[in-house]
Amino acid sequence: MNVIVIGAGVVGVSTAWYLRQAGCDVTVVERHAAPAEEASYANAGQISPGYAAPWAAPGVPLKAIKWLLSRHAPLRIRPDHSLFQLSWMARMLANCTPTAYARNKSRMVALAEYSRDELRRLRHTLGLQYEARSLGTLQVLRTAPQLAAARRDADLLAGLGVPHALLGVDELAEVEPALARVAHKLVGALHLPNDETGDCRLFTERLAQHAAAAGVVFRYLTEVEQLVVTQGRIREVLLDDGEVFTPDAVVLAAGCTSRALARELGLSLPIYPVKGYSLTLPLADPQSAPRSTVLDETYKIALTRFDARLRVGGMAELAGYDHALDPRRVATLRMVAGDLFPDATDPQQGQAWTGLRPMTPDGAPLVCGTPLRNLFLNTGHGTLGWTMACGSAHVLADLVLGRAPQIDVSGLSLTRYRRTPQAVPQPQGGSRPAHA
Incomplete structure (x- = not known):
């Protein structure tokens, strides 16, 4: 499965890592010259599931x-x-x-606790x-x-x-x-x-190095020019350098930029x-x-x-x-x-x-599918981006691959902002490689 991740902050890089470990071919598109150049650059340095609250x-x-x-x-x-x-x-x-x-708070703490445990496993595995x-x-x-x-x-x-x-x-x-x-x-x-606690920027940079060594392709100083939608899914991702991708799935993990990108697709993100x-x-x-x-x-x-x-x-x-x-x-x-x-x-x-x-207005992030069958959201984490990054990334990888997440993520869907919640179709992507 070919996946494009938009954004190389701590959430985007973590997402790329988990998707690659699940067997996906992953390309990360980042407008800056390096990972963790925006909200992940010099945050408070906390991994604080106990303090996770709206x-x-x-x-x-x-x-x-x-x-x-x-x-x-x-x-x-x-x-x-x-x-x-x-x-x-x-x-x-x-x-x-x-x-x-x-x-x-219960939604946020559940994700944050899961994420802290995932971070510990990742730290042990990669040193x-x-x-x-x-x-x-x-x-x-x-x-x-x-x-x-x-x-x-x-x-x-x-x-x-x-x-x-x-x-x-x-x-x-x-x-x-x-x-x-x-x-x-x-x-x-x-x-x-x-x-x-720890230095989030340093964590993100070193995880990006491991991800690149594992086969994740990072396209720095590159922006998404257009997301082309046909028949209810993203068919093409056009980059500003002229390259065109035909992905099986796209993950929007671009922090505050996510709203503008989603708006071009007819989606209103409350971020x-x-x-x-x-x-x-x-x-x-x-x-x-x-x-x-x-x-x-x-x-x-x-x-x-x-x-x-x-x-x-x-x-x-x-x-x-x-x-x-x-x-x-x-x-x-x-x-x-x-x-x-x-x-x-x-x-x-x-x-x-x-x-x-x-x-988001209620504090919980958006970690979910969308009405576009192969577009996923991993954004809206507020002040708890690093606290929730690894858990959100694992959940997102599960959703992309059609697996059931290990925690209840029903409260992290975009549907909670609809007056009459509807089921969001989960993307199935395209054909998967043999090792997926």
């Missing part, structure tokens, strides 16, 4: 109003003058109910080195309402069988010793011991570019830095330990396809790093970055 949550609408007046608000909204932004926000607000939150750590996530809480919300989340996690622990202030230093000196600023924490920021700082005193990831619930900022660096990332802006680096947002990252770990780094140093994360 931004659409009870209480968020009221918080969003308060954040409008806050200098260090985790969410900013700037009108992009499109009806799509308004409709996307309306859909997100509709998911801010306890019932919707519980449903969406991948990407500054990985397996010491969990510590979500630190500064207020009593945050502690109450963490208790509710703990109940959901218990129901899903996810290991976790609610910690008092006097227990924080047992998990993150460097927090001892700032414990007076906190009221407790939620510890998720099975979460992991909005949510802008995030990161700051990578060299460690000045490793003993004063976190051992793993500390997530500040107030500012929605993660501080992740690499070997000799601290990655500080997070926040969300709804501002269209704006790639400008706002110094005020970078200042918030510096503030949080200095507030929680004052001696770990020189917060005036470091490399700032911003990227666009493809997010």
Whole structure:
């Protein structure tokens, strides 16, 4: 089976790997010169199934109003003058109910847990080195309402069988010793011991090397000029260099670009570019830095330990396809790093970055077939692209080959956004090679 994967971020590269391992002939088309050049480039560095949760949550609408007046608000909204932004926000607000939150979180956690286990198998099989750590996530809480919300989340996690622990202030230093000196600023924490960390860009680059060695063809600095549809399937993929492919299947894993590509095919994907920021700082005193990831619930900022660096990332802006680096947002990252770990780094140093994360209104990604019989989606992972990448890729490979995925993926289909859900026909592709 010949498969074209559009996009070489962590989701696209992982998809290409699993498809190749299933016996497919795979070509990855990427407009940049290397893998992981967009949302995977300098993200927060978390593999966090325990913290997988939608931004659409009870209480968020009221918080969003308060954040409008806050200098260090985790969410900013700037009108992009499109009806799509308004409709996307309306859909997100509709998911801010306890019932919707519980449903969406359960879908996300199930995929994220499966993905974390797949990542571990992949790391063991290939011996991948990407500054990985397996010491969990510590979500630190500064207020009593945050502690109450963490208790509710703990109940959901218990129901899903996810290991976790609610910690008092006097227990924080047992998990993150460097927090001892700032414990007076906190009221407790939620510890998720099975979460992991690492450099997503490094992981993606090294997995791409293995994929290429296994026979995956990467076409960098190349864009899709046109997807030609006849009789309900993609017959040809035209590239901007003049080459034409006649694929058995096409996988759209192009992050925020996925919506524009799908729109040309008559498909409306509910994916909005949510802008995030990161700051990578060299460690000045490793003993004063976190051992793993500390997530500040107030500012929605993660501080992740690499070997000799601290990655500080997070926040969300709804501002269209704006790639400008706002110094005020970078200042918030510096503030949080200095507030929680004052001696770990020189917060005036470091490399700032911003990227666009493809997010759905309910938080769960689109990992599914489409009404076009040989077009598949693997996109819309929001802030959890790396967390869900390997699991999504395995699921997608199963769907392309007509196999039943190992987890329930009914809630990851595009049909959930239809008023009257309909069955999406699963692509059968063309003839398969003998080794498929």
